[in-house]
Amino acid sequence: MTDPNLHAHDASFRDPSGYVFVEEGIVKRRILPIYFPQYKALKEQRIYDTLIRKELLIPHQETEVSEAEILLTPEQIPYITYPYEWGFEQYKQAALLTLKLQKYLLSKGFILKDASAYNITFHKGRAVFIDTLSFDFYEENTPWRAYKQFITHFLGPLILTKYHGPEMLKMMQTHIDGIPVSLIASLLPGKTKLNPTLYTNIHLLAKMESKHQEDYEAKTSIAKLSKKAQDNMLKGLFQFIQKLALKKDTEWGNYYEKTNYDAKAFEAKKKLVQQWVTQLKPDRLIDMGGNDGTFARTVRAKVAHVMVTDIDTNAVDQNMRQMQKNNETNMLPWVCDVLQPAPGIGFHNTERSSMIARLQAYQPDVVMALALIHHITLSGNVPFEKSAAFFASFSNTLLIEFPKRTDSWVTSLLVRKREFKGHFDHYNQSQFEAAYERFFECVEKQPIAGTERVLYHFKRKDSVKPKA
Amino acid sequence: MNFLYFDPGLGAMIVQALVAAAAGILLFSKNVMYKVKSILGLTKDDPEEDSIDIEDETDTHDRS
Structure with a gap:
């Protein structure tokens, strides 16, 4: 066989x-x-x-x-996002969905046999459970055996994020089986021991786990828990997570308010993007560094599936809230730091695939990178050749905005280089074009009226297409 | 039939009784507070707040 x-x-x-x-x-x-x-x-x-x-x-x-x-x-899902690519709001929604399902199943004589965060992804504007075989029969008076997994995959990352900021969500990238309970407990401030929900679900759990970890022969008889008690446990967790909120304000959240171009220039850029995207008629579009989806939204109605990524989890959350409010089901926002996109993780490095691998499978028709190249080049010190190769690995068509040296953002980034400012003389339009034209053909370029920026429409050369 | 393909953690199985008891007390006291507040007319309902309950299908005739 x-x-x-x-x-x-x-x-x-x-x-x-x-x-x-x-x-x-x-x-x-x-x-x-x-x-x-x-x-x-x-x-x-x-x-x-x-x-x-x-x-x-x-x-x-x-x-x-x-x-x-x-x-x-x-039903096929165009693109699977992983927990370490979710914003705080998305993470919360995934956690709440898991509890909802367990409570419902329990009332029907079933359970969720695992509570992995990877059982959930975002599709059509909302969290959806994707592991159809995660359900099992309930045995009367047994505790929820996925409980610990729920804590290490959901409550732990969420509560750490509340106290230490959204960077904590990335810990899921290094802990594919969830963050160990003892680690969660040790990272939480002492005052959390005064909160009955956190004391029991984290600190007491950590204590009990360490106490019983050497029970190799499974001598201790299995604990009992009535259905009513389990209902209370689930309800308690649900209400607690529902009320969780982030303290930290966004660095980019009000980007469009503090940005350097006026409403007129903003309109000009919007028009140009709309015009080009309309001509290209893409089915799949990704806006990298797309903040809260402002620009993606101007073309959303014309594209079947739109993804918006940003480094800032708050912008992603903001986008998610707007989507759900306006019922925009063809959008998918996720967190991505272009300078260190999600790698392949887990056993054999293939359990969860890298962002590049997933984007290559997704095959976006149009990739937009507006107001991004100066950050990659000047904040990340990535040479144009390297960023061009990066975009060419998954983009057929690239719409990329180039802010010139005279742009106020660029000037400010260069000033911050202080005595090393001279090392960035290569940041100019002709070097940018030379590097990108090794991978792409320039179909069109247009200055954006009222700004020091140029919008390029690049088409990838057949010779640099990645092998299927 | 159960197949335990991952370790649920013995401590985690035992602690659930205590978690549930604490949650029970919290839920009960919240309920009491809610009732007191509603008598005093201080409650406000948030219609956007999602509930943990999944309503069962009542209409089975519209399946086509």
């Missing part, structure tokens, strides 16, 4: 119930007989139906049924 996991997706090997695989570019899910009883019960009791109709679970079609396997074809 061949290894059933032979063609499994690199992120799908932990759960014996089945696995995800990719066939001719379509993501599918194979359910193995060990999970048939659960699957059939969930289907018969219309749990899947209800959760799909409520848009909490990714919809799927049963495409093949035999004694050996059941194949599901889920």
